[in-house]
Amino acid sequence: MTLSTILLLPQLIIGSYTSKGNSGIEVFNWDAKTGKATKSYALTTPGASYQAISGNYLFSVSEEGDGKAGVSSFELKDGKYVPINTELSRGDHPCFVLYREKSKTVYTANYTGGSVSVFQTTAGRLKPLAQYISYTGSSINKDRQNSAHAHMVALSPDQNTLFVTDLGSDKIYAHAILANGLLAEKYTEIVLTPGNGPRHIRFNAAGDRAYLLNELSSDVDVFKVAGSALEKIQSIPADTSAARVKGSADIHLSPNGKWLLASNRISSNQVVVFKVGKDGKLTRVFHQNVAKIPRNFTFDPSGNLILVASQEEDRVQVFSFDDATGSMQDLHQDIAVKSPVSLLIR
Numbered sequence: 001m002t003l004s005t006i007l008l009l010p011q012l013i014i015g016s017y018t019s020k021g022n023s024g025i026e027v028f029n030w031d032a033k034t035g036k037a038t039k040s041y042a043l044t045t046p047g048a049s050y051q052a053i054s055g056n057y058l059f060s061v062s063e064e065g066d067g068k069a070g071v072s073s074f075e076l077k078d079g080k081y082v083p084i085n086t087e088l089s090r091g092d093h094p095c096f097v098l099y100r101e102k103s104k105t106v107y108t109a110n111y112t113g114g115s116v117s118v119f120q121t122t123a124g125r126l127k128p129l130a131q132y133i134s135y136t137g138s139s140i141n142k143d144r145q146n147s148a149h150a151h152m153v154a155l156s157p158d159q160n161t162l163f164v165t166d167l168g169s170d171k172i173y174a175h176a177i178l179a180n181g182l183l184a185e186k187y188t189e190i191v192l193t194p195g196n197g198p199r200h201i202r203f204n205a206a207g208d209r210a211y212l213l214n215e216l217s218s219d220v221d222v223f224k225v226a227g228s229a230l231e232k233i234q235s236i237p238a239d240t241s242a243a244r245v246k247g248s249a250d251i252h253l254s255p256n257g258k259w260l261l262a263s264n265r266i267s268s269n270q271v272v273v274f275k276v277g278k279d280g281k282l283t284r285v286f287h288q289n290v291a292k293i294p295r296n297f298t299f300d301p302s303g304n305l306i307l308v309a310s311q312e313e314d315r316v317q318v319f320s321f322d323d324a325t326g327s328m329q330d331l332h333q334d335i336a337v338k339s340p341v342s343l344l345i346r
Contacts, residue, residue: 013342026041049061057124059099070094094110095151114169117131134148138169139197145197150164150165154203156228163228165200167198171189196219197215197217202252203225210225211260218267220235238284259275285326290308295341297309304320
């Protein structure tokens with residue numbers, strides 16, 4: 001493979017926890033035709049558990065505590081990301097980061113204490129913390145829901161509402177977004193089934209359906225979307241094991257919207273495949289056993305490959321995906337990374 005060929009390949013960006021001495025963000029050249037990844041370089045970012053991309057800019061959280069938590073920005077120059085700056089998030093253990101193009105603002109969901117941080121940017125550079133909103137509440141699982149735990153921030157299909165999933169209180173908060181990207185302090189609460197532990201939510205391309213993965217119950221809730229309102233129309237298990245303690249992690253629609261996938265960890269190590277009906281409701285059709293503690297996963301943009309990050313086994317598995325049946329097959333082309341969590345292909 002020539003240098004010019006390597007430079008044309010997409011980049012696979014893997015974020016990871018760094019307790020094992022690894023750098024945090026590792027960048028690979030990604031060949032979607034073969035499913036092979038070749039290590040290119042690394043960026044030192046503590047606790048780099050989630051990233052977001054906008055054009056040539058990359059944003060990453062540092063999921064730390066004790067006032068060290070923050071978000072960093074990078075710019076792609078000559079094929080490599082170079083650091084721009086870092087700002088503290090105030091909220092400990094940020095576990096999700098999102099960029100809104102319209103207002104050039106960055107949002108983080110901070111797990112410990114349950115809060116959202118908002119940053120304005122200029123040419124990818126983060127300005128000091130612009131807004132901090134903290135939530136209160138709890139629910140019935142006393143081990144996991146003794147206080148608010150913001151787990152994800154997501155934009156509504158029209159980009160005018162920020163949804164915040166709170167695992168600790170079994171609620172989703174809906175904030176109107178102001179012209180400058182800041183959030184309306186007054187928000188709407190969407191109350192969910194007690195003990196479910198909402199984690200990640202995804203919207204379909206049409207913007208009329210939303211899919212919520214609940215970590216503690218391992219149920220997927222399907223919602224009809226109308227602006228900032230969510231009406232539940234279905235709830236279906238992603239983990240059908242008899243285990244008392246469950247722990248689902250990530251959820252994604254396939255690029256063509258025909259399939260919805262969710263990952264299960266703790267009680268089972270699986271990626272579960274659902275077929276999406278014309279009404280948006282789900283039918284479970286397949287499950288793939290994967291390496292231990294599958295956290296995030298992602299589709300290759302082609303929809304033909306799926307990458308699954310195994311936090312415990314220090315590897316990312318590569319699977320082929322059959323769009324006709326929804327089945328997966330391990331290609332046995334694992335990518336070695338310590339404690340991988342987040343996966344992005346650009």
